[in-house]
Structure formats: C-alpha cells, structure tokens
Amino acid sequence: MWQAFVRWFHKWSSPKWFYTMSQPWSFWLGWAATLIIASALVWGLMFAPVERLQGNSYRIIFIHVPSAFLSQAIYAAIAVLGLVGLVWKMKLAFFVAKQCIPVGASMALLALVTGAIWGKPTWGTWWEWDARLTSMLVLLLLYFGLWALHNAMERPESGDRAAAILALVGVVNLPIIKFSVEWWNTLHQPATLKFTEAPPMHPSMLIPFLMAIVGFYLASMAWVLMRTRLEILQRERKSRWVEDELNRFAEGQ
Amino acid sequence: MGAFDSFSAFLAMGDHGVYVWSAYAVGAAVIAFNVITPRLHRQRLISDHKRRMRREQR
Numbered sequence: 001m002w003q004a005f006v007r008w009f010h011k012w013s014s015p016k017w018f019y020t021m022s023q024p025w026s027f028w029l030g031w032a033a034t035l036i037i038a039s040a041l042v043w044g045l046m047f048a049p050v051e052r053l054q055g056n057s058y059r060i061i062f063i064h065v066p067s068a069f070l071s072q073a074i075y076a077a078i079a080v081l082g083l084v085g086l087v088w089k090m091k092l093a094f095f096v097a098k099q100c101i102p103v104g105a106s107m108a109l110l111a112l113v114t115g116a117i118w119g120k121p122t123w124g125t126w127w128e129w130d131a132r133l134t135s136m137l138v139l140l141l142l143y144f145g146l147w148a149l150h151n152a153m154e155r156p157e158s159g160d161r162a163a164a165i166l167a168l169v170g171v172v173n174l175p176i177i178k179f180s181v182e183w184w185n186t187l188h189q190p191a192t193l194k195f196t197e198a199p200p201m202h203p204s205m206l207i208p209f210l211m212a213i214v215g216f217y218l219a220s221m222a223w224v225l226m227r228t229r230l231e232i233l234q235r236e237r238k239s240r241w242v243e244d245e246l247n248r249f250a251e252g253q
Numbered sequence: 254m255g256a257f258d259s260f261s262a263f264l265a266m267g268d269h270g271v272y273v274w275s276a277y278a279v280g281a282a283v284i285a286f287n288v289i290t291p292r293l294h295r296q297r298l299i300s301d302h303k304r305r306m307r308r309e310q311r
Contacts, residue, residue, distance in 0.1 A: 045263075045277075048256060055266075055268075056269045056270075057273060059266070060273060063276065063277065063280040067283070102287075106283045106286055106287060109283065110279060110280060110283045113276070117272050117275055120272060121272050223287045226291045227294070230298060233298055243302075246302040249299050249302075250302055250306075
C-alpha cells in the first residue's frame, strides 16, 4: 500500500509524466466547467426567484461567493505545495504553486470587486474597513507579493523557495478571513453555507449557487493545469523532450 | 422569462441592473484574463524557441 503510494507520488512528481497526463484533464475539466458555470449563471440570473429583502442585487452571490471560496482554497493549495516543494525538493510542486498565483489573485480580485458593487445597494457603501473586507484585501496583497517574489529573483529556484516561505507565513490570514464575521460583529454577513447547518436558501437559489461553486473549482483546476504545462515547458526547455514538443508547436503554427 | 415579466425587466433587474451587470462584467473579464494569458504565454514560448533555433543555426 505504502509502496504503491510512493511509486504513484514519484510518477506524478516527474514534470514529463505530469505534462503528458494533464493534457486530457485540462481539456475535460475546462469543458465541464464551461457547461456547469453557464447553466448555473443562466439559472441564477434568469430563473432563480427574486430575494425578499435585497431584490435582484442578491444575484451577485452566484459569482461573489464562488470566487471568494476559490481565492482561499487556491491560497491553501499554494501553501501545501510550497511545503511539499521545500520538504521533498519537488520542483513540480513549485511549478504548480507558482501558476496557482495568477488564478488565485484573479479570484480574490473578483470577490473584492463584486463585494464592493454588492455593498453599495445593500449597505450604502462600496468599502468599509470591516474585518472580512480587510482580510480579503490582505489575501490579494499576499498574492501580489508571491508573484513579485518570483519576478524579483535572478534564479527561478530562489523565487520558488522565497514564495513558498511567504505562502506558509501568510496562511495565518486564512482563519482570520473565515472567522472574521464571527469574531468581529461588523458589516459583512455570516457565512451562507455551513457544514453544521442546513443552508438557509430555497433550492431554486441553492442549486445554481452550488453549481457555480463546483464550476469555479473545475475552471480553476483547468486553468492551473494549463498554466503549469507551460511553466514546465519554460523551466525544462533544456531537456530533449521539451525541445521536441516546442519544435512540434513551432511547425504547427 | 423565468423570474422576470419581460426582457427589459430582466435587463433592469428591479432597479439593481447597474450593480448586477457591472459585477458580471468584471466576472467575464476575470474569465477572459484566465483564458487569454496562457495563450499569450504559449505564443511567447514558441517565438522564444524559434529565436533560439535560429541563433544556433548561425
């Protein structure tokens, strides 16, 4: 059992194996995500009933909450991958972690901007230095910091290590985001979805909402896989198989 | 049309059309960013590779 796991781990930690095996994955994840997100948003925008208190502005929830979830899940993934990279000296983990950054940052930005837009009709303000809003802004700044570290280093390997350490330090921000709405009783409403309670939403709103969350997860996975494949080609360009692959691309163009 | 009486009511979103549609426009922009940047990266890799090949031939 353990040996099978070690063999599996070694196989997947090889950039070439990962490059070959991830191609169909990114393709099918991308198409599944497109279908699920499209149906979730059509349902959410056109067919879900209007909300009693907030009117139609509540429809922003179908992109606001999924993007906020993903921005945190991707950050957690970056931290875990960074730890794996540091402990087992696994360069593929660093490649994936690096290419998670733009996807995660775009999700954090989307959560913040849609939150601000939703805040205007609901709270009467675009922005407040509320604990949830501030800790999400810190998350976005952490993403920018990670990307800046990669670009600042002469050798990409140093960038990998520096970003992994920053990502691990920044993990303290994740529980702050999660519990901010409980510890400080401020503007942002508490979580809509909790593991311990039944969701307070009618199925006609809940189903497209859950679909949007699943769709955002699948899309983010597809994007990270696509980006990682290119990162592999860039970082391993001295190896024979990458040269062959690039030749194939250059001829096909 | 679903939860709305007409297409214009759908666009108006009560009186929240500006908020809903601008939020979804930003969402579309984020999706476009994530779809387009890998393509640009791929093209850059290919043109860098071609330049390297030419340099080696000389």
